Each structure stands twice: as structure tokens, then as C-alpha cells.
Amino acid sequence: MDLAIIIINYKTPHLTVSVLESLISEVDISVMKVVVIDNDSRDDSLLILDKWLKENAANSWVNLIASNINKGFSGGNNLGIQSVKAKNYLLLNSDTTVRPGAIRLLLETANKHPEAGLISPRLESTSGKAQESCFRFHTPISEFINSASTSLITKAFRKYVVAQPVKDYSDYYQWTSFACILIKAEVIEQIGLLDEKFFMYYEDVEFSFRALKAGWKVLNNPEAHVVHLRGGSSPVKSQTKLRKRVPRYFYESRTLYFYKLYGQSGLLSANILWSLGAFIAFIRSLLSNKYKSKIVAKQWQDNWINYLNPTKPYTHPDDYDQT
Known part of the structure; x- marks a missing residue:
């Protein structure tokens, strides 16, 4: 299997349905699979999702797995990854929708760039405005910059600023948002799964750090577009x-x-x-x-x-x- 798409649902069934609908015309069921993990929502999520799967005859390309415990972002995605064997895994937030051609472009990029272990798209609002999604690692100095929130300090320590400017061409970064990220199976085989000691937040940065340390690169391809509602699946x-x-x-x-x-x-x-x-x-x-x-x-x-x-x-x- 070329690609397994992992989506975590936690009390966001209508958002999850929306992202699934955006995947209908994008998924090649002969070489792709979608796995939806319900992270112990304890609401009507499973009923809503199961109904949608039946009404859209989607059980052939979507696996719905009900977890009996909410293990957060890392644990939920790890459960999805471990449930299916694939060459590539696409972690996809429930508060996203995929623009036409994005999946194909991400796979093509992965095939063209053997050095890149993680590949991300351009994240944008529903209106098409690009979002900051490519970053440097958080450091003690970047904490100083963020809390001071003063232009003079930001300029003085600009090489430590975490968020990077949006570009209209492919480039390498230290890490990119895991709202949508393609990870090659080879990377996981080499460095392991997401660290489940992180319930939510910073697990993406830490995983990227391990990947870079192991010799892989993180590549962003802005030609692939994915809408991100930002915060739709988390209150932070x-x-x-x-x-x-x-x-x-x-x-x-x-x-x-x-x-x-x-x-x-x-x-x-x-x-x-x-x-x-x-x-x-x-x-x-x-x-x-x-x-x-x-x-x-x-x-x-x-x-x-x-x-x-x-x-x-x-x-x-x-x-x-x-x-």
C-alpha cells in the first residue's frame, strides 16, 4: 500500500465527515487507505461516522477504529499507524480539508526526494490565505523573543524566531505543522513512533528533531494545498x-x-x-x-x-x- 491516511476524531464528528468528503475524489482505493481513530470521544461521534460510512459506501476505503482511551495526538496517530502497513503515512487533522490534487502532489514529492522523510503542504484558510506552518526549533532564546513580543528584541535575535515566512516554492525546514504531514515508513522504522509521553503539542517538533538527527530532511511543498481551520480540534x-x-x-x-x-x-x-x-x-x-x-x-x-x-x-x- 502506498499511503495510509490517519485522522483522529475527538468530539469533532462533523469536522471529520468534512475532511472525509474532501478525500472521496482524492483517494485511490487500490493503493490507499484511510484510518479514522475515535479517541474515546464519549459522544455521538461513532454513530455519526458509522452512518456516514454506510451512506457513502466508504467502508471499502475507510477503517473506523474506536479507542477505549484518549491517548492524545501521539497515541491516537500511533494507533492508526500500527493498524495498517504502508510505504507512507499521512497524518491529517480533523479540522482540515484537502484541496484537489494535494495527496497526489505530496506522494510525487516523496518519490522525487529520497532525502526527505517528512513532506508537508501549504496550509491555508478557507479563503485561500496562506498560514504560517514552517518553523525553526523552539529554543530558550525563542522563549525570550515570544514573551517579550518587542520588535527590537525580535530583530536582534531574528535567527531564533520560530515561525518562518510563507514561501511559494519548496524548501527545507527544521519542522512543519503536523496538521498535515506525510511521513515515510522508513523514518518510523528508523526512529520509532511519535513519543506518547506528549499528550498534545510539541510531539511534532520532537519527532522532527529525531528525524533530522537521523539524517532525514523535512520538506514543504506549497503547491499542495490543504485548508486548516486552526484550533478546530483543540482549545489551546x-x-x-x-x-x-x-x-x-x-x-x-x-x-x-x-x-x-x-x-x-x-x-x-x-x-x-x-x-x-x-x-x-x-x-x-x-x-x-x-x-x-x-x-x-x-x-x-x-x-x-x-x-x-x-x-x-x-x-x-x-x-x-x-x-
Whole structure:
């Protein structure tokens, strides 16, 4: 099988149906398979999805798997990957829709570039506006840049800025968004699956880091277009925009990421530099009513979650009530 497309559903059945509908004319059932993992939604997701599969005679090319536990982004995708053998795996968010020809272009790119182990498309809004989806790795200095949110500091440390400008030509990056990412089976065979210690967030960055370390490259082909609703399958982006406190699992993932890539000293540096940047942002907010800080509620304290034990198992969202 050339390609297995993995989609995670968690209480987003109508979004999942939408992405499946966008795949109908794109999937060659002779060499492709779609796997939908329901991550223990505990709602009417399975009924809605099963009904759609029957009404559209889609059971021949879509496997619906019900997980009895929500293991997050990594665990859900790993379950899908392990359920089917393929040369390539396309991880596809439920809050996406595939533009015509995107799947074909991603596969062609994978075949033309043996050095590229991960290939991503251009992500865009429903209106066609390109989204930032190609990045550098997060570093302690990038934490300083983000929390300070000051043009002078951003310019001074521009080589550490995480988000990269949108380009209209193919290029290599340190990592790209896993909202839609093609991963060659060879990569997984060499470096392993997604790290399930990450419930959600930073698992894509860490996986890309391992891939690059093993000699693979991450390639973005903007000729392939995929619509991304951004945050439709997760509350973090919307809560960040509103400056509300984001879920604990985000900070647990952040802590684990900095520890795995930079060690305990790197994690400490990231937190200290973030605090320094946040202090600068605070002073700016006192001096100017027009300045708006990017810092969300209780971020000062939440950055230190699991600091003393970075590899501690994540707290499942069902096990806490964070307000």
C-alpha cells in the first residue's frame, strides 16, 4: 500500500465527515487507505461516522477504529499507524480539508526526494490565505523573543524566531505543522513512533528533531494545498488568543520538550529567559495602553509545571479541572 491516511476524531464528528468528503475524489482505493481513530470521544461521534460510512459506501476505503482511551495526538496517530502497513503515512487533522490534487502532489514529492522523510503542504484558510506552518526549533532564546513580543528584541535575535515566512516554492525546514504531514515508513522504522509521553503539542517538533538527527530532511511543498481551520480540534489556540489559561497538558509537553532537547539546564534557561521577556512585556504594558502582551493567564507559574520531574507522565485532561 502506498499511503495510509490517519485522522483522529475527538468530539469533532462533523469536522471529520468534512475532511472525509474532501478525500472521496482524492483517494485511490487500490493503493490507499484511510484510518479514522475515535479517541474515546464519549459522544455521538461513532454513530455519526458509522452512518456516514454506510451512506457513502466508504467502508471499502475507510477503517473506523474506536479507542477505549484518549491517548492524545501521539497515541491516537500511533494507533492508526500500527493498524495498517504502508510505504507512507499521512497524518491529517480533523479540522482540515484537502484541496484537489494535494495527496497526489505530496506522494510525487516523496518519490522525487529520497532525502526527505517528512513532506508537508501549504496550509491555508478557507479563503485561500496562506498560514504560517514552517518553523525553526523552539529554543530558550525563542522563549525570550515570544514573551517579550518587542520588535527590537525580535530583530536582534531574528535567527531564533520560530515561525518562518510563507514561501511559494519548496524548501527545507527544521519542522512543519503536523496538521498535515506525510511521513515515510522508513523514518518510523528508523526512529520509532511519535513519543506518547506528549499528550498534545510539541510531539511534532520532537519527532522532527529525531528525524533530522537521523539524517532525514523535512520538506514543504506549497503547491499542495490543504485548508486548516486552526484550533478546530483543540482549545489551546482559541484560549491563547483570548489570553485565557491553557490546559495543563500544553505546559507538561513544553517542559518535556525542552528537557529532551536541551537537558535540565536548557529547561531552566527557557523558563528564566521567558520570565525576563515577560517582565519586559509587563513594563511596556505599563508605559503604553496600546501595547498588548501575548502572555496568557497564569503562564508565569504554569511554565514551571513538572520542572523537577520533566518525564513525569502527563496528567490526563479527564483527571483535572483547570480554571
